[in-house]
Amino acid sequence: MVLTFLATFAVFLLVIFGMSLGWIIKRKSIQGSCGGISSIGMEKVCDCPEPCDARKKRMARDQHRII
Incomplete structure (x- = not known):
């Protein structure tokens, strides 16, 4: 049970770190899609x-x- 929790926690940490690499490397915030709903x-x-x-x-x- 504890091993499953630790493995899941480690995976979540890796995912969060992976998602933050763009900001860590380029100091660029996350942007929306081109066009959005107006497209x-x-x-x-x-x-x-x-x-x-x-x-x-x-x-x-x-x-x-x-004005």
Whole structure:
């Protein structure tokens, strides 16, 4: 039981170290995919015809900052 736990823990540590090699070597953060959901024609994540109240407030605040 303990051997299985230690082996699993070691594998997880190796995976985390492997994933962090890009940052360790290049000091470059993880980036999203090229295009994201806009590449399939969607402007936002949800398919709601109208944004929720919290998003409307955030959009108004962002618009106010730009002007």
